Amino acid sequence: MLPQTHTIKINLPGGIVPAGDLLTILEAAEAAEVEHMQFGNRQQLLFTVAAGQRRGLVQALAQANILCEVDADLHPNISSSYVVEDVFHNTAWLREGVYKDILDLFDFHPRLRINLIDRNQTFVPFFTGNLNFITSDTSNYWYCYVRFPRTNVLYCWPALVYSEDIPVLSSAIERVIYANKDQFFDQPAANGPLLHSLVSASQTFVLQPLIAPLTLPTFTLPYYEGFNRYGSKLWLGIYRRDEQFSVAFLKDVCLLCLQTRLGQLCTTPWKSLIIKAIDLTDRPLWDVVLRKHRINVRHAANELNWQVEDHCAAGLALKNELVRYFHEEDIRTYQLCFAIKTQPQTGLFGSIVVRRHFDNLTQTGLHAEQYEILHTRDFNPNSKDFISFRKKVSRDNLAWYLAQLC
Template identity: 55%
Template sequence: MDKKETCCIKVNLPGGVISAGDLYELLLIAENAGAQVIRIGNRQQLFFCIDADQLEDMEMDMLRAEISYEINEDEFPNIISSYVTDAIFNTESWIKEGVYKDIFDLFNFKPKLKINLVDQHQTFVPFFSGNFNFITSNISNYWYLYVRFPKTTDIYCWPSMVYSDDIPLLSQTAEKMIMAHKAQFYDRQKINHQKFHDLVMAQNDFVTQPITEPLKLPDFQLPYYEGINRYVNNKYWLGIYRRNELFPLEFMKDICTICLKNRIGQLYTTPWKSLLIKGISEDDRKEWGSILNKHLINVRHASNELNWQLENLNSESLELKQQLVRIFEEYDLRTYRLCFAIKMQPKTGLPGSIIIKKQLPDVFDILHTSDFNPNSKDYVTYREKVPKVDLARCLIGLCNHFYSILIDDSISPSVLPNETDEKETHYIYRCQSCFSIYDQTFGDIVNDIIPGIDFQILDEYTCPICDSPKSSFIRIENSMDNIGWRGNL
């Protein structure tokens, strides 16, 4: 029997928020079309899959419900925001629920480029994974803007702060300029930032403020986003993560039903592919616990399983993550203040402290940001062309190195010794057979060599990847000009 053709349906949730009533209606449409589960994407959107022969009826239902969607496409990426963090992961900022909603309401177009609206005081939602990255300043209703031009790692800091009400119009104007001048601003190695700024500003009279101090990013710390937790006014929030990324429709319908019953108006999706519900009262905790029991939902996973960024609907990356997490668990690996991203496709924009980047089938490069902050875009290559079977031990070595640096509390991640000092030559050694790198900064966990051991004083050394002898290694200078050692994803 021929396998039925399936269609993937994507529904954007601007800002990662949806009312319980709207979500319930969407779940019914998905269920009527034959879906059994729904997924959350890394841009806070929703996905479900149906057989192609159910598509026509589903489209009629979506039309009646006035729900926008895409079929097997991602032409209109979701606008993501840190709205989900308000009152639970962040209480310091001027930006609150009303400001977020006012900005969302002003979007009268569907963006084709990625837009992030992020509070600078939190680290739960990524800062620079969008094309237009608006980040709160210390001045109420004014935002920094960092433009990451499409298909590049070129990030441009807008020279003035943007007013909240201007965010939608400025985004639309900037998007039009990029799309109308792709030869200059789209997938280009060199971009004239000043020309781009002048073209955009010539279109409208935007309200701006001068930048009086540079943006200072907080040190990364991923909050534990699972379980039932108390926050303000004796209220609780519930975070739900699914190891297989699948949220059963029956469970989700029960979630919506109890929200409607207890007047919880909104549910939140997160960039970590999880669901979050705020405003649970003390009296209702038992009822929520009963729903979790009914559907056998586990809400206490290990932290080193929660700190991963994966491409959407990608079974290969999910399987690799699960394999690595099992090994991390056996090793009892500490991953606090780190997060991992698996990139099976180029230029996905996924943020991570440590990046696992596919080069060939079952062969990967391992990179990390220079200060191990996932919001950085300065990448350092740690290992190249690592076979899948060796990934775990290389990652364990890199994590242990990170903590060896942090043993001295006076050392900040922002000064981790991975930046090449232009005034001092730093040599590394590369295997001519498999291009594996030995750097004394990191040592070699496979061969039990601690960081700081010069390659020259090693007596009998063999490559941890291909077992080539020490004589197969050549000395090269570790600098920005060395292709394959330092670079951008």
């Protein structure tokens, strides 16, 4: 049977989208009778379209030079911490322009997941990519941590990488990995030094010696909703409990951005939206849009620190169920974040992970819905050192056991 709907994915490199480009996407989607959209864990744009509207939508996007993938994610979005600059953190040498310069140098569409991350922030995860470039103290030089595809094996590149070489090195590493999949793909014993040797033999790069190991800050998740002042400007964070942003609302947001000369919007790994550089005098205009679409921008902190797989209704329903319990019991989740995994190798991060598994058949012949609860050894969500806390936990008991870890 042919599918009745198709999933459309549009990459927003670095989690940055010009307001005019997003408006073009929204108008094409609206013409195809799309009513809602959502943002993914890698800061990409996702929505579904009826099968009968797919061809016209794809053609309209192509005419606007907007690339999309249909029912596929062969080219993951490049994720970055661009959104935090000036809002949550200021690094000595890293500015918004540095991110944009690097992104502009990508002349290919990566098949590996690539992250560009400021090491002094904790809003965007560090190691959810296959190639994780993390800032160093040396201006315009980055640590590179390779996480081999379909593994949790991390290899630290034995030199710091120059900003302008990040796209070239990424391309070289990707070519070597895909040319040697039997050694580097889905291989828990993948050999990092061998990868480095093969890549280095192909071309030269601008590098600096790796003198000091990477150190990361203690995890805290900043509150990323509502109107917040920084300097002489405001930023606005918008989160949706059901992950759905209406096309009508997003169109009004884009039109207001253009009206008030805000060139871009930022997406986050928490499936939310942040608009920076709002003039204080323009706040009433934003209040009008929020009221018109009945957008609440003050959710509890223990609802905002969850990672759920993209387009996963079951995971989202479980999250909302667990959050309700946390609200009722007034559970404090400071310095924690949670991930719900219903599928293997989804790349989510969390200090506490709820992983679904199936037990043997029950007496009724159905699979019992059970879960394993894991946490990192130090409750740092960027760690891959997991400890199993409880196995074969029924859905009814899941919230109670999670609360014991908070």
